[in-house]
Amino acid sequence: xxxxxxxxxxxxxxxxxxxxxxxxxxxxxxxxxxxxxxxxxxxxxxxxxxxxxxxxxxxxxxxxxxxxxxxxxxxxxxxxxxxxxxxxxxxxxxxxxxxxxxxxxxxxxxxxxxxxxxxxxxxxxxxxxxxxxxxxxxxxxxxxxxxxxxxxxxxxxxxxxxxxxxxxxxxxxxxxxxxxxxxxxxxxxxxxxxxxxxxxxxxxxxxxxxxxxxxxxxxxxxxxxxxxxxxxxxxxxxxxxxxxxxxxxxxxxxxxxxxxxxxxxxxxxxxxxxxxxxxxxxxxxxxxxxxxxxxxxxxxxxxxxxxxxxxxxxxxxxxxxxxxxxxxxxxxxxxxxxxxxxxxxxxxxxxxxxxxxxxxxxxx
Amino acid sequence: xxxxxxxxxxxxxxxxxxxxxxxxxxxxxxxxxxxxxxxxxxxxxxxxxxxxxxxxxxxxxxxxxxxxxxxxxxxx
Amino acid sequence: xxxxxxxxxxxxxxxxxxxxxxxxxxxxxxxxxxxxxxxxxxxxxxxxxxxxxxxxxxxxxxxxxxxxxxxxxxxxxxxxxxxxxxxxxxxxxxxxxxxxxxxxxxxxxxxxxxxxxxxxxxxxxxxxxxxxxxxxxxxxxxxxxxxxxxxxxxxxxxxxxxxxxxxxxxxxxxxxxxxxxxxxxxxxxxxxxxxxxxxxxxxxxxxxxxxxxxxxxxxxxxxxxxxxxxxxxxxxxxxxxxxxxxxxxxxxxxxxxxxxxxxxxxxxxxxxxxxxxxxxxxxxxxxxxxxxxxxxxxxxxxxxxxxxxxxxxxxxxxxxxxxxxxxxxxxxxxxxxxx
Numbered sequence: 001x002x003x004x005x006x007x008x009x010x011x012x013x014x015x016x017x018x019x020x021x022x023x024x025x026x027x028x029x030x031x032x033x034x035x036x037x038x039x040x041x042x043x044x045x046x047x048x049x050x051x052x053x054x055x056x057x058x059x060x061x062x063x064x065x066x067x068x069x070x071x072x073x074x075x076x077x078x079x080x081x082x083x084x085x086x087x088x089x090x091x092x093x094x095x096x097x098x099x100x101x102x103x104x105x106x107x108x109x110x111x112x113x114x115x116x117x118x119x120x121x122x123x124x125x126x127x128x129x130x131x132x133x134x135x136x137x138x139x140x141x142x143x144x145x146x147x148x149x150x151x152x153x154x155x156x157x158x159x160x161x162x163x164x165x166x167x168x169x170x171x172x173x174x175x176x177x178x179x180x181x182x183x184x185x186x187x188x189x190x191x192x193x194x195x196x197x198x199x200x201x202x203x204x205x206x207x208x209x210x211x212x213x214x215x216x217x218x219x220x221x222x223x224x225x226x227x228x229x230x231x232x233x234x235x236x237x238x239x240x241x242x243x244x245x246x247x248x249x250x251x252x253x254x255x256x257x258x259x260x261x262x263x264x265x266x267x268x269x270x271x272x273x274x275x276x277x278x279x280x281x282x283x284x285x286x287x288x289x290x291x292x293x294x295x296x297x298x299x300x301x302x303x304x305x306x307x308x309x310x311x312x313x314x315x316x317x318x319x320x321x322x323x324x325x326x327x328x329x330x331x332x333x334x335x336x337x338x339x340x341x342x343x344x345x346x347x348x349x350x351x352x353x354x355x356x357x358x359x360x361x362x363x364x
Numbered sequence: 365x366x367x368x369x370x371x372x373x374x375x376x377x378x379x380x381x382x383x384x385x386x387x388x389x390x391x392x393x394x395x396x397x398x399x400x401x402x403x404x405x406x407x408x409x410x411x412x413x414x415x416x417x418x419x420x421x422x423x424x425x426x427x428x429x430x431x432x433x434x435x436x437x438x439x440x
Numbered sequence: 441x442x443x444x445x446x447x448x449x450x451x452x453x454x455x456x457x458x459x460x461x462x463x464x465x466x467x468x469x470x471x472x473x474x475x476x477x478x479x480x481x482x483x484x485x486x487x488x489x490x491x492x493x494x495x496x497x498x499x500x501x502x503x504x505x506x507x508x509x510x511x512x513x514x515x516x517x518x519x520x521x522x523x524x525x526x527x528x529x530x531x532x533x534x535x536x537x538x539x540x541x542x543x544x545x546x547x548x549x550x551x552x553x554x555x556x557x558x559x560x561x562x563x564x565x566x567x568x569x570x571x572x573x574x575x576x577x578x579x580x581x582x583x584x585x586x587x588x589x590x591x592x593x594x595x596x597x598x599x600x601x602x603x604x605x606x607x608x609x610x611x612x613x614x615x616x617x618x619x620x621x622x623x624x625x626x627x628x629x630x631x632x633x634x635x636x637x638x639x640x641x642x643x644x645x646x647x648x649x650x651x652x653x654x655x656x657x658x659x660x661x662x663x664x665x666x667x668x669x670x671x672x673x674x675x676x677x678x679x680x681x682x683x684x685x686x687x688x689x690x691x692x693x694x695x696x697x698x699x700x701x702x703x704x705x706x707x708x709x710x711x712x713x714x715x716x717x718x719x720x721x722x723x724x725x726x727x728x729x730x731x732x733x734x735x736x737x738x739x740x741x742x743x744x745x746x747x748x749x750x751x752x753x754x755x756x757x758x759x760x761x762x763x764x765x766x767x768x769x770x771x772x773x774x775x776x777x778x779x
Contacts, residue, residue: 005762007429010436033779034366043763061779087410088702088775114627114701114776115411117393137410140366141778144412147395192366195407195415220761221429247421248370248407254415257396334768355765367778369699386692388624388631390700408700410778 002219011224012047018231019051027053027183028230029318031173032190033060034218036348040355042220052231055318056348058172059190061137062089063316063340063347064272068304069136069165070095075299076132076163077108083126084163085119086134088112093343096305116148123152123160132294135162139196142166142283143257146264149292161294164285167270169193170201171281177209182317186212186230188223191245196261198253199243206239214242215249264289273340274313312339315348322352329353368409370417373400383408447543452573465549466569469556470535474567482567484532487591493528495519496587504582505550506625508617508635509558509711511584512551516558516566517711518662519588520640525658525714527598527649528590530562530642535586536570540579551582562640564588596649600717602656603677608723609743610716612644612736613637614689615666616708620697623708627701627776633693639712644735648714651729653722659715667706667755667767669715674754677717682756683743683767702777706757706767717745 001007019026030036036056039045045054058064074095077084084100091101091112104110109129113119116133123131135145145162152160169190176182189202194215205213212233216226222245229242243249261283270282285293310332311325322328322341332338334350341349371383371390379394383406390408394400397413405417450457467476474482499515509517516533523530535555539548559566592598617637624634641660649655657677661669666688674681690698690705698705712735718726723741730736748754753766 001426001429001433003760004429004433005760006433006436008761010432013436032366041765042759042761043765046763087778089777089779091775112775114778117411118627137778138366140368140409140414143396143414144393144410147393147412150395151393190366192368192407192409192414195368220763247418247425248415250415250418254396256398257414260396354768367699367702369696371696371700384631385700386631386696387633388629388693388696388700390627390629 002221004221007221008047008224011221011228015052015224015228015231016049018228018235019049021235022051022231025051025053026185026231026234027055027318028186028188028227029055029057029176029184030188031057031059031169032193033063033347034192035188035190035216035223036060036351038218038220039223040351043355044220044223047224048227052227054227055321056315057176057318058272058275058316059138059169060341060347061141061167062093062343063312064167064274065090065093065136065165065340066271066273067096067306068301069163070100071304072295072299072301073134073163074098074100074103074108075301076294076297077103077110079299081128082130082132083109083111083122084132084134085111085113085122087136090134090136092337093340094307094337096302116145117151120148120152120157120160123157127159129159131160133160133162134165136165138167138169138190138193140192142265143196143261146261149264149289150260152292161292162285163294164283166265166283167272167281168267168283170204171278172272172275173202174204175275175278176317177205177211182319184211184318185234188226188230189213189215189241191215191217191249194245194249194253196254196257198251199241199249200251201253203241206241210239212239215245217245217247272316274316307338310339312341315341322349325349366409368407368414370405371408372405373402376400376402381413383413445545447539447541447545447548447573449541449573449575452539452571458571461571465552469552470559470566470569472565472567474565475569482532484567487531488593490591490593493523493526493590493592494587495522496585497522499584499586500580501622502580503622503625504547506622506636507630508621509638510551510554511582512554513558514638514711515584515586516555516562517638517640519586520562520564520642521660523588523590524640524642524645525598525660526592527596527658528592530564530588530590532567533559533564533586533588534568535566535584536572538572538574538579538583538585540581541573541576543581548582551584558640562642598655598658600657600673600676603673603679603717603745604656604719605679605745605747606720607656607717607745608720608741609681609683609745610718610723610727610730611666611688611740611742612714612730613738614691614694615661615710615713616690616694616698616705618711619665619708620694620703620705623701623703623776624697629697629700631693633691634697637710637712639735641712641714641735644714644730644733647733647736648716648726648729651725653726653729654719655716655726656719657717661710661713661715663709665705665707665709666715667704668769670755670767671769673717677745678748680746680748680752680754680756681743682746682758684758685760687740687742689738689740
């Protein structure tokens with residue numbers, strides 16, 4: 001049903017009807033990279049009326065990971081006796097001078113895992129090695145890493161560490177929604193982040209900033225319901241945080257997951273690739289877990305080099321669409337990515353390249 | 365930003381669960397959802413259950429979309 | 441564990457241990473008069489009339505044994521299928537293994553038995569072989585290399601350049617089974633319905649061709665799956681294919697593995713599936729012929745060939761909700777992701 005073309009068509013019709021009463025063009029941001037991917041894969045943009053413009057936000061954890069994090073990960077992987085374990089997502093992200101994939105080819109210890117627990121298993125199986133898990137991801141993923149840390153403490157696995165790089169979604173969203181330079185009329189909120197944080201974590205959007213928002217799931221029908229909700233709120237002059245993903249998202253989220261998270265992590269300032277430093281937008285290990293913190297391992301990290309001409313920052317802020325970057329689809333393609341947005345399957349540029357290139361070219 | 369898949373909890377021993385979707389099983393940790401019950405559909409992300417599916421809400425969503433689809437067929 | 445249970449460097453030295461390994465492991469499994477001479481070359485009888493087809497392939501798979509097959513059966517199927525989709529009748533194969541010192545001999549025996557069973561099923565003979573051993577740490581347990589020789593009977597023209605606008609695109613069954621099964625093994629997933637589709641396609645291809653349908657081209661969508669195979673075929677054909685997502689069969693188990701690991705089943709390898717491009721008027725007949733064969737019971741018509749456009753992707757997918765998107769060549773679809 002969630003993929004039923006009839007339901008999708010009906011939703012698209014309702015969106016058109018509601019949008020015609022808007023009297024202006026509105027910009028809606030899908031914050032989450034999985035939404036970006038779902039929108040592109042299903043070809044949803046084509047179903048929207050001209051009054052509704054969907055832009056992508058900073059919700060791809062790979063894309064917002066700063067280049068010096070990757071440089072450090074590579075430097076650690078090159079240390080003798082060290083195995084870096086990572087989600088597959090990070091393998092091909094360009095660092096200053098290469099990528100983890102290239103490091104592995106050059107002999108560095110790099111392994112792809114599906115779960116932080118798989119990295120724990122590596123640590124168990126190779127007690128003489130130092131295992132470093134690349135801890136990236138938003139509130140959905142961070143508790144799973146905290147749970148793996150808890151397991152390493154409780155079962156006495158001393159050779160497991162993490163390189164902290166997790167980020168939280170509300171701070172950049174607050175920054176973007178309060179930035180007068182960013183056009184933003186409504187927000188599609190990340191469904192799986194909200195499973196952990198609860199829809200309540202985003203109430204500031206409506207209550208403090210007057211921006212309509214909706215927590216939505218990931219099927220085409222879910223996304224279109226979200227767009228319809230935002231357009232209707234805008235038409236009616238309302239601003240609320242609607243939870244349209246109630247089948248998994250509760251207002252209070254998953255308190256247990258947040259408790260496990262809080263045991264190990266505390267808020268810290270963090271740099272977002274493309275957006276810069278944002279206060280309290282990252283997660284650092286609490287001082288008592290310093291022995292789990294791979295960022296304390298002494299290693300020479302070369303001076304970071306950011307690719308020139310890359311406009312990932314503007315893409316992540318939603319201020320341009322990928323084809324407006326001069327590197328898009330010429331110097332920067334999924335095979336030869338320049339910026340992080342082209343690497344991850346859910347990066348905005350990769351999603352556009354894969355699914356919307358044709359339409360993009362046809363645009364005036 | 366986060367792929368998560370609903371899977372049914374078919375077995376558990378303390379915080380070790382076994383979940384199934386379309387006949388495919390995987391072991392997951394229930395450390396973030398200790399109250400999970402056998403037969404419940406859980407949202408699985410990176411080897412952990414992070415939330416439970418509310419069956420009533422899921423039915424309501426489906427019903428809403430079915431109504432939309434029907435309305436669409438009737439040309440409304 | 442005793443020495444005899446593991447491969448030693450001496451097994452590849454050409455001495456007594458090599459001889460014993462060949463005598464005890466390979467010869468009984470592949471039993472045929474050409475191999476049994478143990479000469480430097482297998483000297484073969486004159487082949488049936490037609491053009492010769494020759495193919496070679498290296499096989500690396502982790503894990504080497506998986507539900508529905510193993511590295512041995514996979515290497516025979518892969519080579520037989522490369523011949524079959526060229527319209528050739530596979531005749532003879534060579535089979536070489538490169539073993540890592542310490543590889544369990546019972547693993548080798550399992551792989552050899554798998555190769556022998558697949559050869560039997562395919563009606564081909566393994567007439568030449570070789571064994572090499574590399575020091576521990578210089579390889580990953582075992583690799584296999586197979587070559588195959590077959591004959592394309594007179595009058596058969598299987599060639600991407602014969603693909604024409606209007607042709608139907610057929611697939612012989614659900615896609616992605618092999619790749620999803622192997623990925624599932626690597627990432628702790630399993631299920632009774634999750635099996636590699638590895639199978640020799642010679643019989644299925646003969647059934648299709650003897651239906652009398654005008655079959656323009658055939659491929660087995662291995663690495664890169666349906667998406668990459670179609671892109672390559674479209675470029676060679678100078679045409680564009682429009683595939684219908686809703687028509688492409690995908691097993692629910694494969695769907696579940698792909699959703700969990702963030703993969704797209706259209707980019708996941710098959711090892712016993714056939715893609716065929718058939719003249720439109722013959723499509724129903726071809727589909728019926730596929731469905732009558734045990735390997736093609738779930739065959740489906742999944743797309744149509746259109747004129748190439750100067751701009752735009754060579755393969756277009758009509759999505760389940762009625763949208764459209766290019767089905768590109770892409771890198772990185774083989775890594776499990778969480779985002």
